[in-house]
Amino acid sequence: MTKLALHNLVKRYGEAVAVDGISMEIGEGEFVSLLGPSGCGKTTTLRMIAGFMKPTEGVITMDGRELSSPKTSLPPERRDMSMIFQSYAIWPNMTVAQNVGFGLKLRKLPADEIKRQTMEILEVVQMAHLADRYPAELSGGQQQRVALARAIVVKPGVLLLDEPLSNLDANLREEMRFEIRRLHDEFRITTVYVTHDQGEAMVTSDRIAVMNAGRIEQIAPPYEIYNRPESAFVAGFIGRTNFLDGELAADRLSFDGFALDRRVFNGALEGRGQGRMRFSIRPQTIRLHRGDTRPGAAAAVPAAVTERAYLGETWDYVVTPEGSGSALRVAALPNEIHQVGDRVWLEFDPKQVIAIG
């Protein structure tokens, strides 16, 4: 069931277009990320959903009720949402418990009920022992937990998060990703999460909307976003990849200086027809074999190692297929050791050669 829907949302500042026609539907209890580089319009979109900005065009509805349109805009305080801000926005003049209980107080709950619910949620985020502290005495991670508790305790219709982890250090950030997802699994609040960090989006989200220049490039579950990118931007923004221009013919797929038999794709390129198009091949989907024996697989081409770097968890190789001018990055396991200048065989996984139009 659709909880929140954006219909052709546009936000313009004079000539500049921040959001350029966004539509999406978010289901009840779904966790959706808006992922993109800075300036792509994701925060603007979130602020329009929250009611801090009015769209230039388009409509936002929640449970079928209109929240925003160019003509009307329900103020943020009447939208039944909560939001977690980049700065956490924990009020320094109130204790942890007062911060968390503030939303309940505004909802005119009796004092003992506020206290009970506050302590309950603080228990959930493991902050109950610090209930009477002031925010200045808390670490960044603890403030983050207070912000989470404060947003969740009012059981909002929609929870909005605006780059909530960007001010934390790396280790804590990793930990909090899982914490946010755990809380979502526990409370099932419909959530919109804005981030520029693909790892965060992958861990937390049911679906990811990859945004670029004010538009949604693709909206899909993490697995699909990564493995079936629909545009070069998505393929390049999520993880690393090799872009290759290829010519798809009836029987073969030819790249610069080398070609693969179209039969090996076994239908993976079905419906792609013929002609020039662009392909994305992830570094870790290419396997390297020693140059002396041709691998049994059909999609193999001879190549030479031109650069290498040892990254601990993997080897990072740059290889050039024989007779080709293009260089491909290949990620290999630490025990697959080749020297620069070695002849090798590249084995492609036909399912992972993605045509991106």
Place this chain on the structure above:
Amino acid sequence: MTDNTTQYSRTATVEPPAGLIRRLRNLEPVNLLWFALFAILIVLVVGPIGFLLAVSFQEGGNGAFTLDNYAEAYGRWRYLEALINSCLLGICTAALCVVFAVPMAWAVSRTNMPAKWFAWASVLGAFILPPYLTSIGWILIAGPNSGWLNEGWRWLTGAEAPLFDIYSFFGMVLMIALNAFPFIFLFTKAGLDMISSEMEEAASILGASTWYTSIKITLPLVWPSILGGIIIVFLESIALFGVPAILGIPARINLVTTQLFQFFGYPFKMEVAAAYSMPLLLITICLIWVQRLMLNRKGFVTQTGKGGERREIDVGRWKWALLAWCGFVGALAMYLPGYTMVVASFSEAWGKGLTAENLTLQHYYDIFFVQKLTQEAIFNSFFFAGVAGIGALTIALCVAYVVSRKLVPFANVLAFLCMAPFVIPGIVLAIGFYAAYAPPPLALYGTSGIIILAFMARFLPISYGTAAAGMRSINPEMEEAVRVLGGSRLVAIRHVVAPLLKKTLFAGFLLVVIPATRELSAAIFLVGPETRVMSVLIFDMTEEGRFEAVAALGCIILVTTTFLVWLGFKLVGRDFMMRTPR
């Protein structure tokens, strides 16, 4: 961002009522606030300056257009001489301030001089003692007849002539400089703090000595900062009324401010005064503009924000010389005149010296329990300052809020009007207030209202600076967090913004009350028989030569100012006065 609350309620109106009613309905509350603030600022800022300009072109009495006021104001050598004297006074004062302050600033910022708090104490002392009190202390020290300095000199040498006559041009320069050198100190120190030690070390490693480096590298880098301070001191000096009135009038040295005062005497020539105040206004506007331009100029290391690492220079035995210099300046500025004033306030007659039978509490008894005039003046000073402080701060806060949250269009106009009095000398502002509100129909002359309004206008820039800084320190997300949880803007202001601004507001209040309780230049033109304040009373009593009673009243100002500064340190923090250096 626009205010969504009101937009929603507006569209909720089912049938649009016609004409004027609809227009009134469409007036959003924030726009009403805008109009209210704009109206207040018109009264406080635009009105006085507008009337000042208008009156300068009007014939007294009938209001017909004329240039006669200008002809009269600049038609006599005596008046032109006053202009030249004021400029000379400003230049000499600024030069003397540089001599006082630059070594102190360098010592505090860059050397290993011990007891740096001592230099700060001198600066603070100079701030606590208003210039007219410094003068009164120094009259007791270096008055030509009864000052102990000159008495001692005559006793030692048997000479007839005094060693140093405070009633002189140099006397005025010294008095103002002793009061204004903190400006140059603060500017120079801020500049020095921005220079990384690496600048100097780069010269040292090439073989330059400490002194050579300081003169050739450090000094040129802070020169814009020093110049900025010089401009401020110059402007303070030419617009000052107290010192020229107390020292210059007896010495028959005419200055712009004392001449303006005489135009307000008999025969009363307010229109000529308005015309005569124009140079003061124009010079101030131009120089402040130049100063801004200079300090905003790119490419000066002194202005590039973060300072980089600084290491103290070991100046060897010279550090004691520097410390002595700080003490010497502090003694001239505060300890000597302050001590003299305290002793005089407990003496029956200053000439009789420090003896037991000369000791008395009579002056204080008179001030507090006998003379109605002094009782009233003390009450008036604090009442006016307090009301003006609350008023200015309220306006400043409203403007700072709508500006920082971009609630209304053209909010910057409001901000500009709040800052505008910064370039209007207090004495000129007072004449403007007189021109605008003293005559009928308002006829506010002699009322508390006109003084409070003038004080509000005069200290509005300080209030606005504090309020705007306070608002900048509050992340808008703090308020948004309230709203998204279901609280309105007013709930956010009450529960989050107001509590967070408490300290800032208190600092802003003190920053108005402290100077307002001692303000003389603006008050002298606006007080009536019922509305005299301490500073004006001190000036009157000085003219009558009652220095012991004056000293007692001065000590009351001294003690209350010290108390207020201490309160600020205690409740707001050590830097509360430094946040908005003029």
